[in-house]
Amino acid sequence: MPDHAISPIRSQDYPEWYQQVVRAADLAEQSPVRGCMVIKPHGYAIWERMQTILDRMFKATGHQNAYFPLFIPLSYLEQEAKHVEGFAKECAVVTHHRLELGPDGKLIPTGKLEEPLVVRPTSETIIGAMYAKWVQSWRDLPVLINQWANVVRWEMRPRLFLRTAEFLWQEGHTAHATRDEAVEETLRMLDVYATFAERDLAMPVLKGPKPSGERFPGAVDTFSIEAMMQDGKALQAGTSHFLGQNFAQAQGIKFSNSSGVEEFCWTTSWGVSTRLIGAVIMTHSDDDGLCLPPRIAPTQVMLLPIHRTDEERTAVLACCRQLEAELSNARFGDEPIRVRIDARDMRGGDKVWQHVKQGVPLRVEIGPRDLAAGAVSVSRRDRGPRERAAMPLGQFVAEAAGLLDDIQRGMFDRAKAFRDQHSVRLGSTAEVVEFFERPAEKGSPVQGGFAHVHVADDPAVTAMFDPLKVTVRCIPLEGNDDPGTCIVTGRPVTGRSVLARSY
RNA sequence: CGGGGCGUGGCGCAGUUUGGCUAGCGCGCUUGACUGGGGGUCAAGAGGUCGCAGGUUCAAGUCCUGUCGCCCCGACCA
Numbered sequence: 115m116p117d118h119a120i121s122p123i124r125s126q127d128y129p130e131w132y133q134q135v136v137r138a139a140d141l142a143e144q145s146p147v148r149g150c151m152v153i154k155p156h157g158y159a160i161w162e163r164m165q166t167i168l169d170r171m172f173k174a175t176g177h178q179n180a181y182f183p184l185f186i187p188l189s190y191l192e193q194e195a196k197h198v199e200g201f202a203k204e205c206a207v208v209t210h211h212r213l214e215l216g217p218d219g220k221l222i223p224t225g226k227l228e229e230p231l232v233v234r235p236t237s238e239t240i241i242g243a244m245y246a247k248w249v250q251s252w253r254d255l256p257v258l259i260n261q262w263a264n265v266v267r268w269e270m271r272p273r274l275f276l277r278t279a280e281f282l283w284q285e286g287h288t289a290h291a292t293r294d295e296a297v298e299e300t301l302r303m304l305d306v307y308a309t310f311a312e313r314d315l316a317m318p319v320l321k322g323p324k325p326s327g328e329r330f331p332g333a334v335d336t337f338s339i340e341a342m343m344q345d346g347k348a349l350q351a352g353t354s355h356f357l358g359q360n361f362a363q364a365q366g367i368k369f370s371n372s373s374g375v376e377e378f379c380w381t382t383s384w385g386v387s388t389r390l391i392g393a394v395i396m397t398h399s400d401d402d403g404l405c406l407p408p409r410i411a412p413t414q415v416m417l418l419p420i421h422r423t424d425e426e427r428t429a430v431l432a433c434c435r436q437l438e439a440e441l442s443n444a445r446f447g448d449e450p451i452r453v454r455i456d457a458r459d460m461r462g463g464d465k466v467w468q469h470v471k472q473g474v475p476l477r478v479e480i481g482p483r484d485l486a487a488g489a490v491s492v493s494r495r496d497r498g499p500r501e502r503a504a505m506p507l508g509q510f511v512a513e514a515a516g517l518l519d520d521i522q523r524g525m526f527d528r529a530k531a532f533r534d535q536h537s538v539r540l541g542s543t544a545e546v547v548e549f550f551e552r553p554a555e556k557g558s559p560v561q562g563g564f565a566h567v568h569v570a571d572d573p574a575v576t577a578m579f580d581p582l583k584v585t586v587r588c589i590p591l592e593g594n595d596d597p598g599t600c601i602v603t604g605r606p607v608t609g610r611s612v613l614a615r616s617y
Numbered sequence: 618c619g620g621g622g623c624g625u626g627g628c629g630c631a632g633u634u635u636g637g638c639u640a641g642c643g644c645g646c647u648u649g650a651c652u653g654g655g656g657g658u659c660a661a662g663a664g665g666u667c668g669c670a671g672g673u674u675c676a677a678g679u680c681c682u683g684u685c686g687c688c689c690c691g692a693c694c695a
Contacts, residue, residue, distance in 0.1 A: 267694075355695090422653060617694095
């Protein structure tokens, strides 16, 4: 057998490695529908974990869930001028509402709609239209609503989880009485995303505003969290937009303030998507496949019974069930430990490797020898696939949560160290060119990384780095009290921006 | 949408240049035996009409036209 479960390995062909990891872990696959993927049970279970945690965080910050239509009248998208520019293309449009049987047995669309309906690429306009009706008084504010939904963006080059024509996400939409309150909300949700990414996904992120060229169409300010993938590229993992009064003015979201004077609301929107699954894959997985942070792993401990005879099977399974019960009573991250017994009748080696490739944090083998010794054999996903440590059964139960915590921390630390190792501070355009053009070192998929550089928010900067396919990802909010002069325009800037290639 | 490549059992491929009998191979799958903390061994099976549509021909996986989809590069990516 090859040295690694995944072929090619990361350093050979990173994009192909990614696809093979997705496949080996049985997360998703292409559907017969152009650009649309099928999220398979294991992939969906990961999304459900993300939903559960995020939903709890949204509720804790005062938000409620609601649901708005999939279809948006074409005229709604025309309301906000900048929004129109950004969304004019890449939308799916419904023009008919009926199918009739043609003479050749084919179905023909008929019943042309008076106004075409656009399948939502995002919901600012339809939600804003409702907010305009709901908000009348300052007493109606703030409106704090989140929607879990699917959206469609007719992307030309889809990639599983990273960019598909249809994807799942959540979109929060809020309306406030004051600018400060809306800005505060924008940053609060950015923090929620950053906390979720770092604590639950074990994925270090930089958070900060995007340059004007990368803003959401119609936004006054767009903030993002940016993570570094194992090939050194940046992935925008979440965005939070301060929309100012742009949408409120376009859609008439108005209220009477406490002095009886009519004012426009200040609105925000923020979202993360199933793209986060792609982010987790590219942050943590190795040449043996998926590696899941315990907090989002659908199964944290997989029990693997080993037996030959029926008597052994009975005894081993009984032990597994008891262990399952005891572990389920233990807690990790405020929840019962998620444990499963894999009692399928198949070859042991295949079974073990399947769980390696699926990223299960802890594998526990229990056989007659362990039974006799009152022990279990424990393997960690963050160690070599063949490593096993014997441990007294009682000790394992007591320490399981600690082991999961250790894996979770270790994954974050490793990802952070990787990002730091591939982050540099540069002081000239020549240095930037050299950094991004330097070929990858042997055995590494990394070309470039994050360059922290003084640049102004200016088209000249964009043009300068365009040939390198490098863009300004964001201007980090934290640890960035470092004024200087733009290396392209010579203008003074208050801090460094992060330059990187991105997904 | 522009340039390039590709579509043959579940997966990976050969066959297409020079059309010709029942379309092959590896892996996987099923069954049995041997095994048994091993991505095991051996044997016997099942499974495809060659992306789709049309055309040329006595004959098409193989030639022609169209179309759909996938991959890479570019543009796009809220």
